[in-house]
Amino acid sequence: xxxxxxxxxxxxxxxxxxxxxxxxxxxxxxxxxxxxxxxxxxxxxxxxxxxxxxxxxxxxxxxxxxxxxxxxxxxxxxxxxxxxxxxxxxxxxxxxxxxxxxxxxxxxxx
Amino acid sequence: xxxxxxxxxxxxxxxxxxxxxxxxxxxxxxxxxxxxxxxxxxxxxxxxxxxxxxxxxxxxxxxxxxxxxxxxxxxxxxxxxxxxxxxxxxxxxxxxxxxxxxxxxxxxxx
DNA sequence: GTATCGTACAACCAAATGGTTGTAGATAAG
DNA sequence: CTTATCTACAACCATTTGGTTGTACGATAC
Numbered sequence: 608x609x610x611x612x613x614x615x616x617x618x619x620x621x622x623x624x625x626x627x628x629x630x631x632x633x634x635x636x637x638x639x640x641x642x643x644x645x646x647x648x649x650x651x652x653x654x655x656x657x658x659x660x661x662x663x664x665x666x667x668x669x670x671x672x673x674x675x676x677x678x679x680x681x682x683x684x685x686x687x688x689x690x691x692x693x694x695x696x697x698x699x700x701x702x703x704x705x706x707x708x709x710x711x712x713x714x715x716x717x
Numbered sequence: 718x719x720x721x722x723x724x725x726x727x728x729x730x731x732x733x734x735x736x737x738x739x740x741x742x743x744x745x746x747x748x749x750x751x752x753x754x755x756x757x758x759x760x761x762x763x764x765x766x767x768x769x770x771x772x773x774x775x776x777x778x779x780x781x782x783x784x785x786x787x788x789x790x791x792x793x794x795x796x797x798x799x800x801x802x803x804x805x806x807x808x809x810x811x812x813x814x815x816x817x818x819x820x821x822x823x824x825x826x827x
Numbered sequence: 828g829t830a831t832c833g834t835a836c837a838a839c840c841a842a843a844t845g846g847t848t849g850t851a852g853a854t855a856a857g
Numbered sequence: 858c859t860t861a862t863c864t865a866c867a868a869c870c871a872t873t874t875g876g877t878t879g880t881a882c883g884a885t886a887c
Contacts, residue, residue, distance in 0.1 A: 615738040626732035627845085628725035638812050645863055657846055659864075664844095678854040678863050684816075689809055696803040702748050703796055737875085755833055767876055769834075774874095788833050788884040 613691060621692050624668035629653075630661050634670055638684035644673075647682060723801060731802050734778035739763075740771050744780055748794035754783075757792060 613621075624630055633647055648658040662682055665671040669688035674681045723731075734740055743757055758768040772792055775781040779798035784791045 618741070619736050619738060622732045622736035623844095626729050626736055628729060629845095631728070634809065635812060638809070638816055643863075653845090654847065655864085656848080656866085659866090660845075675864095680864065684813065686813055689806065689813065693803075693806040693810060696799065696806060699744065699748070699799050700803060702745060703794065703799065706748055706794075733874095739875095753833075758833095763875090764877065765834085766836085766878080769836090770875075785834095790834065 611691075613695075617691075618695060620664075620668045621670070621688060621695075624664050624670055624688075625692065627661070627664075629658075630665055630670075633658075633661060633665060633682075634684060634689075637671055637682045642682050643679040644682060645679070721801070723805075727801075728805060730778045731780070731798060731805075734774050734780055734798075735802065737771070737774075739768075740775055740780075743768075743771060743775060743792075744794060744799075747781055747792045752792050753789040754792060755789070 625634075629651060632650075636642060636647070636650070644659055644662055645655060647662065648655040651658055662671065662673065666673055669685055669691070671688075672683050672685045674683070735744075739761060742760075746752060746757070746760070754769055754772055755765060757772065758765040761768055772781065772783065776783055779795055779801070781798075782793050782795045784793070
């Protein structure tokens with residue numbers, strides 16, 4: 608059962624978003640607790656604007672969500688994106704497993 | 718049990734390598750069957766050199782291996798890289814699950 | 828041998844990435 | 858009201874990325 612069809616561009620955005628250590632750290636943190644954007648920015652040795660951009664990349668990749676609360680923007684982890692990424696890798700693993708079985712069959716025949 | 722420690726740069730390379738549709742297609746193909754670099758290049762609407770670069774990116778990320786055979790370079794899928802990527806996402810999922818449990822506990826108390 | 832095939836690699840280019848500073852607007856605090 | 862805080866966004870810059878063409882060289886085919 609295909610839950611939901613991802614375009615190549617969606618998948619690009621997902622893995623691209625995960626391909627940066629700062630962004631992966633943000634994902635971990637906002638999964639455990641809520642942070643405002645400035646709260647996150649305080650954690651890293653870079654400008655507020657840089658962190659803001661990282662959060663935007665994560666949001667476009669569906670790895671976090673933002674919600675306005677007063678003058679703050681609250682960032683939370685979004686399980687959806689993570690699940691998508693994981694399912695993709697599961698598919699690759701499945702292909703690999705099929706290959707292994709096919710090889711085993713050939714060896715059994717021969 | 719930690720099988721093997723990945724640096725941030727390693728993880729960057731892994732996800733970066735997966736963040737391109739052509740490279741993901743190459744990974745799928747070489748998992749199913751062997752291809753020479755020029756065999757792969759014939760499949761895509763881009764130059765041989767471009768495909769060669771994609772293969773190099775995948776090799777640095779441990780997602781494929783190259784082996785010289787005569788004048789050809791045979792590309793094969795490398796399960797190692799895929800497993801690493803998958804384990805990483807598993808860790809993130811685990812963090813998420815812990816969070817869900819924590820929230821459930823709080824709700825149970827309150 | 829010579830010609831062809833498969834690969835490697837350099838040089839180049841446009842676009843994207845990851846960072847910066849600066850400006851401006853909304854909301855909260857004094 | 859005034860000031861401080863949080864965010865958004867534009868402009869800029871250096872580096873990386875994803876592509877190109879061209880050249881060179883080892884291995885195979887004729």
